[in-house]
Amino acid sequence: MKESNFYSDDFEQLIRDKTEQYKMYPSERVWKGVHNSLHTRRRWFIGSMALLVTGILFFAGRELITPSAHSVLVRKPASTAASIAEAPKPWLAAHIPHTALSAYHSANPSSPVRHSNTAENNSEEGQDPEYKEISITLSHPVIDPSDLSGWLSRVQLPDHAPEIAVIAARTVGGDGSRPAEDGLRTGVRPGAENVSGHESTDASRVDASPGAGDLADADGLSARQVLESLSGRGGNTRMTGRLARNRSTGNGVAADGLLPDSVSRGNKASAAAIAEAQDRQRINWLHDYALNSLPVPSKRGRTFFQLTLSPTVNYRSLNGIDPAYEKWGPSNNFSGNPAQMINVSPAFGFEFGGSILYRLTRNLSVKGGLQFNFARYKITAFADSGSQQGTDYDSYFGMVQAMANQAPGTQQRGNAPVPSPVNKLTLNNDYYQLSAPIGFELRVLGNERLQFNLGATIQPSYLLGTSSYMLSQDYTKYSKEPAKYRKWNISGGLEAFLSYRVGNIRWQVGPEFRYQFMSTYTSQSSFSENLKTYGLKIGLTKALP
């Protein structure tokens, strides 16, 4: 039956045939939409990674910008010490009424503590020839016992310094304070208790301290005599002591010898000797306090956080091209190596990441972290303006130069001629990767401030996304084939850098090289592409608490 001027069957068949021939190639956006709606797990993965990176950045920012928790932690004892210094100490003040207590008094808690040694009747500092003074900044965040010893050793003490010093454990008799014998029996050191500011004494800790409660020491007699001589000057005040070995070995604080004879002989000790003993008490109190009452600093200095940013230039090496490919070119009239007709040029990218470093030895550190890599290189291709839209024929985004060199309009792809003239195109091959560099850094030259280092990493990496063009199997054109890209890969990195420490932060700058060991493409592709990245890594490193 005729329904129109044409025979229906013929017309419908014509329409059907022609429309069936017609194909259109969707943009990549369509597949991304499909893929994202089907694979939400991937989104979770990317989201988690983003969260992780954000966390690292937040942590880094907090560490670099705001004071670290460690600093706060370490400053606590300083303020405690200052408050202790300012607090009344009946066990001390009652017995040494005229002794300068500046060692314990500080107008400003953070200011240096003046440690004075004066004669009993000379309250003015500096008038006594034996006046000794040290300045100790207790607010310093790190007081290492060895450092403290060094400071203490600066005190110019008499030549006959005692080996055994008295760590004062004094009580004021008759005023209800702690009986001296309590301290003796239990080994509790009142000084430490008061200094630390705790109501209850941690007996076990004090007992564990070197020299604590060591009254049976052979030198105890001399020390007791000193204390007794002091107490004799205090009227009805009775002074007892607990002995501790003097760990100071530096200038003037003799490791050998006892207290001066004049002192050890008892009640008739001179005022100078008494002052000397008092000075020694203070020194040892400070020393003992630092060792036993200050919180032990955590082992810092071994773990570091590192942030790096590297502007990079990216290249690639393409393998697997048959130099004698017979069917190369649409009309088989090309000669020469197809690889020579592929125009690729490097482009800029960048890398950004964070790592945790652990110092194994003075010169060697291991590290692990996360890094975001953006790599790009450029391909020069040739196409008509319509082919970029992907609306015609196949996923065709440009041809290699040899194709373009043919006479315009004579090229055939399928039934369709390539429109002419062709335009020169620059196709960007972009790769977005997340990698986890694991490696080491080796200090080759330099000191603590300026160093020259070498480093190497192995980097498992995951391809987050790509917008790149793959050469077709017949070497004539470029197309997008996202499914043919390998998701997981392994790269290796080498770097050399100079680092310079400014304050708590170590800055570094130096060249780096990164090579992708496995091909960018899966085994479905006959080509293999390896990315090469040259960069200038800029980084900063900060010690973790």
Add this chain to the structure above:
Amino acid sequence: MTEEAILQGCLKNEAAAQRELYNRYSPKMLAVCYRFAHNREDAEDMLQEGFIKVFSQMHTFQNKGAFEGWIRRIIVHTCINNLKKNKRFNESLDIVHASGVQVREESVPSIVQAKQIVECIRILPIGYRTVLNLYAIEGYSHKEIADMLDIEESTSRSQYTRAKQMLEEILIRKKILTKPREKADWLVAVR
């Protein structure tokens, strides 16, 4: 990769198999969508929605008939559902007389015949075009079309008749076809 392997991979929600299936059928399916849609962007939206349905309903495919036909039906139904959301489309289905429709000369790109014919189809009013697509190209009966578009079967017939007349006119005007008396010539010219 064989179609069977692709199907199995898609059933396991493997991205590579899904991509392979998409690469294989998306060009044809986008052309289908393009014939129904107003523009390319709409066509791509339809295609995306259609393929999401394809992958999520893959388990309902029972190997009865061609896989491509099954995909095509899903895509066409997706297109129709999208069009039915458009008020203009519903109104256009009621138009019976289309003699007033003017064909703009410049709107027909002169590239290749397949594309020319598709572009000519797209010049038709949306109602005509839809019925023509469904009947002449997709092979649905007028009853099925009436059910799909919620119209009378007679309306579908009349729409198709008008659509075909208009398309013939356009093709002749564009010199893609010749007049019936030169039947032998136009058959040669086209085929």
